[in-house]
Every structure is written in structure tokens, then in C-alpha cells.
Amino acid sequence: MTGQVSRRQLLGTLGGLGAGALAAGFVPIAFAEAEAADTGPKRQWAMVIDMRKCDGCKACTVACQETHHLPTNFEWIKVFEVHDKQGGAYFMPRPCFQCETAPCLRVCPVAATFKTDEGVVLVDQDRCIGCRMCMAACPYGARYFNYADPPVVSNPFQKPTPEFPVPQQKGTVGKCMFCVHRSVNGELPACVEGCPMKALWIGDLVEDVATNGDETVRLSTFITENDAFRYKEELGTGPRVYYIAGHGQLLDF
Amino acid sequence: MRRILIAFGAIGLATVFLLGPGRSLLPGSLRLQAPAGALVAPAPDAVATTHDGHAASSASATRPAIVPPPDGARVDVSTRRATPAEQGYVVETKVVSRDGKPVNDAVVRFYEQVDFFGPREELIGSARTDGQGAAAITYLPSSTGPHDIVVRFAGQESLVPSVGTASFEASVAAPPYHTDQPALLAFTRLVPYAAGAIVLAVWGLIAFALFGTARGIAVSADQTYAKEDTA
Amino acid sequence: MDHRSHDLYVARAMWSIGRGDAKFWISVAVLSSLVAAGFYAYVYQVQRGLWVTGLNQKVSWGFYIINCVFFIGISYGGAMTSAILRLTNAKWRAPLTRIAEATAVAALLVGAIYPIIDLGRPDRFLYVVQYAQVGSPVVWDLVAISTYMLASLVFLYLPLIPDLATTRDSMRPSLLRRIYGVLALGWIGTVGQERTLQRGIAIMAVLIIPLAISVHSVLAWLFAVTARGGWHSTIFAPLFVLAAMLSGVAAVIIVVAVFRKVYSLQQFITAKHFRYLSYLLIALGMGYVYFMVSEYLTEGYLLDASTTPVLEAIFIGTYAPAFWSFSVLGLLLPLVLAALPGRFLIGRACIASGLVIAGMWLKRFLIVVPGMAEPVMPWDWGRYAPTWVEVTITIGTAAAIPLILILFFRFFPVMSVHEMEEVEGTPEPRGVVLVPSYGSGGDE
Numbered sequence: 001m002t003g004q005v006s007r008r009q010l011l012g013t014l015g016g017l018g019a020g021a022l023a024a025g026f027v028p029i030a031f032a033e034a035e036a037a038d039t040g041p042k043r044q045w046a047m048v049i050d051m052r053k054c055d056g057c058k059a060c061t062v063a064c065q066e067t068h069h070l071p072t073n074f075e076w077i078k079v080f081e082v083h084d085k086q087g088g089a090y091f092m093p094r095p096c097f098q099c100e101t102a103p104c105l106r107v108c109p110v111a112a113t114f115k116t117d118e119g120v121v122l123v124d125q126d127r128c129i130g131c132r133m134c135m136a137a138c139p140y141g142a143r144y145f146n147y148a149d150p151p152v153v154s155n156p157f158q159k160p161t162p163e164f165p166v167p168q169q170k171g172t173v174g175k176c177m178f179c180v181h182r183s184v185n186g187e188l189p190a191c192v193e194g195c196p197m198k199a200l201w202i203g204d205l206v207e208d209v210a211t212n213g214d215e216t217v218r219l220s221t222f223i224t225e226n227d228a229f230r231y232k233e234e235l236g237t238g239p240r241v242y243y244i245a246g247h248g249q250l251l252d253f
Numbered sequence: 254m255r256r257i258l259i260a261f262g263a264i265g266l267a268t269v270f271l272l273g274p275g276r277s278l279l280p281g282s283l284r285l286q287a288p289a290g291a292l293v294a295p296a297p298d299a300v301a302t303t304h305d306g307h308a309a310s311s312a313s314a315t316r317p318a319i320v321p322p323p324d325g326a327r328v329d330v331s332t333r334r335a336t337p338a339e340q341g342y343v344v345e346t347k348v349v350s351r352d353g354k355p356v357n358d359a360v361v362r363f364y365e366q367v368d369f370f371g372p373r374e375e376l377i378g379s380a381r382t383d384g385q386g387a388a389a390i391t392y393l394p395s396s397t398g399p400h401d402i403v404v405r406f407a408g409q410e411s412l413v414p415s416v417g418t419a420s421f422e423a424s425v426a427a428p429p430y431h432t433d434q435p436a437l438l439a440f441t442r443l444v445p446y447a448a449g450a451i452v453l454a455v456w457g458l459i460a461f462a463l464f465g466t467a468r469g470i471a472v473s474a475d476q477t478y479a480k481e482d483t484a
Numbered sequence: 485m486d487h488r489s490h491d492l493y494v495a496r497a498m499w500s501i502g503r504g505d506a507k508f509w510i511s512v513a514v515l516s517s518l519v520a521a522g523f524y525a526y527v528y529q530v531q532r533g534l535w536v537t538g539l540n541q542k543v544s545w546g547f548y549i550i551n552c553v554f555f556i557g558i559s560y561g562g563a564m565t566s567a568i569l570r571l572t573n574a575k576w577r578a579p580l581t582r583i584a585e586a587t588a589v590a591a592l593l594v595g596a597i598y599p600i601i602d603l604g605r606p607d608r609f610l611y612v613v614q615y616a617q618v619g620s621p622v623v624w625d626l627v628a629i630s631t632y633m634l635a636s637l638v639f640l641y642l643p644l645i646p647d648l649a650t651t652r653d654s655m656r657p658s659l660l661r662r663i664y665g666v667l668a669l670g671w672i673g674t675v676g677q678e679r680t681l682q683r684g685i686a687i688m689a690v691l692i693i694p695l696a697i698s699v700h701s702v703l704a705w706l707f708a709v710t711a712r713g714g715w716h717s718t719i720f721a722p723l724f725v726l727a728a729m730l731s732g733v734a735a736v737i738i739v740v741a742v743f744r745k746v747y748s749l750q751q752f753i754t755a756k757h758f759r760y761l762s763y764l765l766i767a768l769g770m771g772y773v774y775f776m777v778s779e780y781l782t783e784g785y786l787l788d789a790s791t792t793p794v795l796e797a798i799f800i801g802t803y804a805p806a807f808w809s810f811s812v813l814g815l816l817l818p819l820v821l822a823a824l825p826g827r828f829l830i831g832r833a834c835i836a837s838g839l840v841i842a843g844m845w846l847k848r849f850l851i852v853v854p855g856m857a858e859p860v861m862p863w864d865w866g867r868y869a870p871t872w873v874e875v876t877i878t879i880g881t882a883a884a885i886p887l888i889l890i891l892f893f894r895f896f897p898v899m900s901v902h903e904m905e906e907v908e909g910t911p912e913p914r915g916v917v918l919v920p921s922y923g924s925g926g927d928e
Binding site: 073078080081082094103106107108109110111112127128129130131132133135136137138139140141144145146147148149170171172173232235237 | 539603604861
């Protein structure tokens with residue numbers, strides 16, 4: 001083998017290309033997080049789920065599915081019945097956790113998943129290519145893929161937007177987005193409003209307030225005084241959903 | 254008779270004015286929430302106190318006016334700067350019955366009026382009154398600017414529930430919420446540039462291997478032919 | 485190499501060009517119908533949506549991702565074997581490199597379409613270029629696979645140039661001859677041309693190894709960057725690379741054996757070649773065992789909450805039959821078969837390779853599916869069973885590899901003539917290499 005490449009030639013090519021790469025830059029291409037994390041006066045949505053009050057009725061799931069015209073197996077807020085080692089059982093509703101450093105956001109190849117300046121992770125279904133990488137990356141299983149055609153929506157003029165992705169598009173991914181289409185109109189998220197036990201609280205981290213529709217509390221105090229925790233916080237995803245541990249003990253029948 | 258008619262008319266107008274639009278603007282859930290304050294014209298003892306010379310802000314248009322019931326205890330509310338100042342404000346209240354006796358050992362709840370999915374009263378603390386009928390909490394607002402405080406006395410023995418309000422202009426507030434991004438994330442943003450440079454270099458090498466070889470073969474063939482021609 | 489064997493080598497190498505006997509047409513017909521069936525299944529899937537597959541909300545990656553990793557892995561062996569043999573200047577490489585490089589390209593073409601088959605919206609595939617997010621492993625995949633494919637094609641083409649000239653010179657004037665002429669770039673074998681060509685091949689041989697490694701590393705990171713217990717492992721990238729090399733060398737052994745038989749190359753591809761390839765297979769297999777032990781030992785020793793369910797499912801649970809058949813039949817048995825001394829060396833090497841290939845497919849299944857099925861909210865396991873659509877597409881694409889190879893060798897020499905001359909030396913200088921025209925020399 002007499003593979004001879006002039007060293008100068010090779011180095012020159014490499015150097016030129018490297019400089020070119022840096023000069024041309026990757027300006028239009030950037031991490032999706034670059035646009036995230038605004039600390040302005042806007043809302044930063046959060047949720048508190050009081051498992052002391054949840055009786056597992058799944059009214060939240062139903063309300064969500066009605067609002068977003070979802071089939072019954074699309075549980076954007078899903079209620080898990082958990083049996084603990086002590087023989088007890090409790091119910092754990094799981095919406096999307098709207099993580100601060102969302103793993104789903106980072107892995108999306110086309111930036112179809114993005115974060116609003118109110119901290120809500122949305123999916124642009126006009127952009128989504130359906131690779132399902134985000135579903136693999138989500139540590140909470142909060143994402144749902146439209147394998148089949150979504151149910152027909154009664155209003156044929158409804159045009160889906162990331163804030164109100166109704167009807168869903170086949171071949172793309174959808175998820176809970178804290179009902180941002182409702183909050184702009186001053187309406188509570190469908191699940192919060194639909195919860196008959198008032199176990200779900202929607203909150204704002206900027207104004208430090210949370211409400212379940214009946215009562216309104218100071219979010220930080222509420223979290224601290226009730227020892228609220230964030231699920232799988234150790235993953236470093238910074239979930240925006242807080243759980244108050246319990247097993248329905250605050251329910252009065 | 255005429256005076257009675259006028260009085261009725263005035264009350265009716267006031268009711269329509271306050272209840273009518275007010276109701277329609279309120280979500281149903283909020284109406285369940287105001288047990289003590291009646292929605293009638295302001296009574297003279299609803300004193301809005303201010304400090305540092307700032308004028309008290311008036312409640313926003315959508316907010317219901319909060320008025321103590323005429324037969325309730327008197328709930329005076331005042332605010333002052335806490336020491337040290339970073340702790341925010343001390344919201345003090347004094348509950349005194351109609352006959353001037355302080356109401357002691359009564360639970361009072363402190364709320365702030367907020368606009369969060371409509372006007373709501375955000376619970377910011379609760380306390381028990383002492384022998385003088387006084388209670389206080391320390392409150393660090395989430396933002397500077399005007400704040401409207403409502404203190405609700407839940408009632409005790411023969412005393413019906415009552416309410417008092419105060420407004421103040423906050424110049425100290427809790428640090429603004431910020432999202433913690435891992436510091437390494439900033440570093441990882443550099444990685445794509447390095448990777449991009451490597452990728453471009455590799456593409457360049459492949460192109461060189463292909464086109465350089467093709468050109469070299471063509472050139473060498475020409476040279477050979479040229480040699481043959483001259484020979 | 486004397487005149488006679490030299491001429492025979494050339495004759496054998498060019499035997500298949502333009503030849504279409506009954507066996508050829510039957511193979512093409514059978515393989516094409518399998519490919520057509522796979523294509524039909526894909527059209528069926530595109531029209532109806534991905535619900536026709538066995539994929540679901542919990543297990544959202546299945547056969548397609550497994551096959552993507554598997555086929556690109558197969559393509560590795562070809563590229564790596566050829567590159568390594570070239571760089572180490574192994575004298576025995578001449579009859580093998582062409583088949584190895586062609587296998588690499590064929591398997592890569594098949595593997596690279598799987599991510600598109602897997603997409604929910606294949607019509608938006610180009611969005612990956614248009615809106616590329618450099619932070620996404622999917623984009624890394626796109627860049628790495630396309631670069632590797634480009635390099636593989638160039639790596640196949642460059643050593644082919646002198647042989648294209650040989651083919652050109654062996655033909656009567658025709659349109660086809662002119663196409664060969666254009667592709668041969670005016671190669672006449674001057675010293676300058678030789679030097680230029682060797683430089684190009686050297687660059688590609690050096691480049692193809694890191695590129696191949698990068699492809700499977702990136703494929704591994706597709707899994708390893710997630711927070712799933714079965715996937716989030718630092719050893720994944722080297723594990724994937726080694727698995728790919730192992731299955732790739734196994735594929736080269738089988739392809740070489742088949743072409744040796746069908747194209748009557750026994751005189752040039754001998755037991756020696758299979759022995760050396762077996763050594764390579766054994767070395768890679770041992771390496772793979774070591775990596776696997778390292779992975780399972782560190783995870784199984786700590787038994788933390790996220791990996792334990794996957795390990796249980798693999799070792800003693802639902803996936804235990806698949807895992808143990810992979811470990812015993814797909815890894816240990818082939819290594820023993822290939823390592824044993826004695827007779828039937830070629831047959832044993834082929835059986836071992838077949839077992840390794842099947843085993844490596846199972847291993848990819850064991851990586852993708854249990855890792856997906858393990859519930860992220862730890863209360864209900866996912867299930868996955870492929871439907872006829874996935875199976876048909878898998879068979880169709882698998883059939884596409886031999887089809888591509890058969891068609892490729894209908895137009896190009898199956899063994900590198902130029903390389904043989906380079907290694908063995910030409911018997912004596914000749915102006916024009918005498919090449920038997922079509923049909924001569926294939927029937928000895």
C-alpha cells in the first residue's frame with residue numbers, strides 16, 4: 001500500500017474545513033432550550049396534586065378527553081392505582097410534568113416539541129415527524145402517539161394549534177399541556193375543574209399562587225407545609241408537578 | 254313615604270349595579286368563597302390603611318367590594334415594614350366586638366386579593382388573636398407594587414364572622430422565580446460546533462478521496478498520452 | 485501466481501457479468517417477489533397508519549428500530565473487514581474485499597431506510613434536514629448514517645475503477661461499454677494513476693473505521709441518552725459497535741461462502757480464508773461476551789430500582805427464553821463451533837455465522853423491547869408482538885440484500901482483479917489484460 005497524502009495538503013484541507021464550519025456557524029440550528037426559561041412577569045405554570053384527596057374516580061381523565069376530543073386510551077392525565085409495600089393503596093394522577101429541563105424537548109430532531117415562555121411543553125403537530133424519540137425519552141410516559149386517526153371533531157373549522165391540538169393528527173405525538181388554551185380565557189384546566197374532590201391545584205410559580213377552583217393558597221407555603229415532592233426528581237428533569245403524599249385520608253364520605 | 258321610596262330605589266339601584274355585573278363577571282366557584290363579606294355599599298368603618306405615604310390602590314374592577322357585615326366584630330387591619338426589611342411586611346389585625354371588647358383566642362385568616370383565573374382570595378397565613386384581640390403575620394409578597402389584604406374572622410360564640418381589609422404598596426418582594434438550568438448545559442451547547450467541524454472535515458476528506466482521485470486519474474492518463482504523443 | 489491461475493482468476497471474477505442463467509433468474513424472481521411483498525406491506529402501513537403494527541403507547545419502538553440497528557450492524561463487517569485487511573495489508577484479502585464492500589453497501593441501504601419506515605409521518609422526513617436540532621440523537625443518526633453511506637459507496641467505487649476499465653476493455657463497443665468507460669475515468673494503469681488511486685483508497689480505508697464506529701455509537705446513544713433502566717448505560721456505544729462488527733463478520737462469512745459456491749470460486753477462496761475469518765469471529769465474539777458480562781455484572785450487582793425490573797425480565801422473566809437462547813445458541817455455541825479444530829471448517833464457520841446473526845438479532849430485540857416495555861411509571865408492563873406487516877417488511881428488506889448483491893455482481897467483477905494483481909503481481913507486463921469475453925471460462 002502506498003497511500004501517500006501530502007501532510008500539508010491534508011492539514012490544509014482539515015483546517016480550512018474546520019474554519020469554514022465555525023464561520024458558517026450553526027446559527028439557525030440551536031438547542032431548543034435556547035428559547036426556554038424566561039423569567040419575566042408572565043405565568044410559570046405548575047401543578048400540585050393532593051393525593052390525600054384523590055379517590056381515583058378518573059373524572060380528570062374524562063374531562064381532559066372531552067376537552068381535547070381524545071379516544072379513551074389517550075390518558076394525558078392518567079390515574080395510577082398504586083399498591084405500596086405496607087398493603088395500602090393510593091391513587092396517583094399523572095399529567096405531563098412540564099419539566100424545566102425536559103428530556104423530550106432535547107431529543108426532538110425537528111423542534112416540534114418546544115417550551116413556551118410560560119414553561120409549558122407543547123407539541124407542534126404540523127412539525128412532528130412521528131419518530132417517537134420523545135416517547136422513549138420521557139421518564140414519565142406522558143406522551144401518546146396517534147397510531148390511528150383521531151376521533152372526528154364536531155367543528156370542522158377547528159384548526160389545530162400547539163396550544164389547542166384538536167383534532168389530533170395521525171402519526172404525531174400529543175400530550176397534556178396544562179390546558180393553555182383554557183387559561184388564556186381565564187378558565188381552569190379541564191382536569192382541575194373536573195376534579196370533584198378538588199385534589200388538583202393549578203399554580204403559578206411567579207405570583208406564587210395556586211388554586212383548585214375553591215380555595216386559593218400560596219404555592220410555596222402549600223408545598224412546604226405539606227411536604228410535597230416531585231416524582232423522580234433525582235433525574236434532574238425539574239418537574240413542575242408537585243405531589244402531596246397521601247392515600248385519600250382527607251376525603252369525607 | 255316618599256323618603257322610603259327613595260331609599261328603596263337607592264338600595265335597588267345599588268343592588269343591580271353591584272350584584273348584577275359583579276355576579277356575571279365572577280366564576281361560580283368564587284361565589285362559594287366569600288362567606289363573610291356582604292356585597293353591599295362600603296361602610297365607613299372599612300378603613301384602608303396605607304403607609305410610606307402611598308395611596309392605597311383601589312381593587313381592580315372585577316373584584317368584589319368587601320364590606321364587613323354591620324353586626325360583625327370590627328376587624329382593623331394595618332401593615333408595616335418588618336425588621337429586618339428583607340422579611341417583608343407585618344400584617345397586623347385587631348378584632349374588637351361591637352361593644353368595644355377585644356376578641357381573644359379567635360382564628361383570623363389573612364388573604365391577598367389576586368387575579369388568578371378570575372378574582373380570588375389567596376390564603377397567606379392565619380393566626381390566633383391574643384388578649385388584646387391582636388394577631389399578626391409576616392408576609393413577603395411575591396411582587397412589589399400594590400397589594401390588597403383581606404383578614405377574615407371566622408366568628409366566635411355569639412359573634413358572627415367578619416372581615417377587614419387593608420392595602421399597601423410593597424417595595425420589598427420575594428426574589429423572582431427563576432428556572433435553574435444545569436451549568437453544564439451551557440457547555441454542551443459548544444459541542445455541536447465541534448461536532449459540526451468534524452463532520453464537515455470528514456465530508457471534505459471523502460470528497461477529496463473521490464474527486465481528487467478522479468481528477469488524479471484523469472490527469473495521469475493525459476500525461477501518459479502526452480508522453481506517447483511526443484515520443 | 486502463474487499465467488494459468490491468473491487467467492482463471494480473472495475469468496472467475498468476471499464470470500457473472502452479463503450472465504443470466506436459470507438459477508440467476510429464479511433467484512431474482514423469488515427475491516423480488518419477497519421485496520415486493522415487503523413493499524406492499526409498507527404501502528398498507530402508510531395508508532392506514534402505524535396502528536397496523538404491534539407498536540403501542542408503551543412499546544413505541546419495535547421491529548423497525550431493531551432491524552435498523554441489525555442491518556446497519558451487518559453492513560459493518562463488510563466495511564471493517566475490508567478496511568482492516570487493507571490497512572494491515574493482508575495478502576489473502578484480494579478475493580474477499582469486493583464481496584465484503586458490496587455486502588456493506590447493500591446492508592446499509594436496507595438498514596438506512598428503516599428509520600423512515602418507522603416514522604409516523606414519512607412525508608415529513610426532510611424536516612429532519614430542514615429543522616435539524618443538533619441536540620437530537622435522531623439528527624446525529626441522520627448525519628452519521630448518511631456520511632457512512634457516502635463513504636461506503638466511495639470505498640466500494642474506488643477499488644472498482646481498475647476493474648471497470650478491465651470490464652470495459654473486455655467488451656465490444658456498445659452503450660454499456662461507454663458507461664463502463666465513463667465510470668472507469670479513463671483508467672489505463674499508469675504509475676501516476678496507480679499512485680493517485682492508492683492514496684484515495686488509503687484515505688477511505690482509514691476513514692471508514694471511525695465512521696463505522698460513529699454510526700453504531702450514535703445508534704446506541706439513541707437508547708443510552710434516555711432515562712430508561714435497560715438503556716441508560718455508558719457501555720452501550722462500544723457494546724453496539726462490537727455487536728455490529730460481530731454480526732457483520734458473520735454476514736461476510738456467509739455471503740462469501742454462498743458466492744464461493746455459486747460462482748465457483750473454490751480455487752481462490754479457500755479454507756484458509758474461512759479460518760482467518762473464523763479467527764476474527766472468535767475474537768469479536770469473545771470481546772462481546774466480555775462487554776456483556778461487564779454490563780450485566782455492574783448493573784446486576786447494584787440492582788438499583790430502574791434496572792432491576794429489566795434484568796429480572798431478561799434473566800428469569802418474560803424474555804428469559806430469548807435471552808438464554810441468544811447466550812447459549814447465538815454466542816457460546818458458535819464460538820465453540822468456530823474454534824474447534826478439525827474437518828468441515830467451512831461448514832462449521834457458516835453454521836456458526838448463521839447462529840451469530842440470528843443471535844445478534846435476538847440481542848437487539850432484547851435491548852429494544854424490554855427497555856421499552858419496562859414501565860416508566862413503575863406499575864404496568866408494556867406488551868409487544870409484531871403483526872404480519874412488520875414481519876413481511878422485515879422479510880422483504882432482508883431479501884433485498886441478496887437481490888442487490890446478485891444484481892450488482894451481474895455488472896461488476898465479484899473478485900477484485902486489480903487487487904489480486906497488486907498482491908500477487910502480474911505474471912508479466914502486458915499492454916492490455918487479456919480477458920475472456922462473455923461466457924468463456926465459467927464452465928470449467
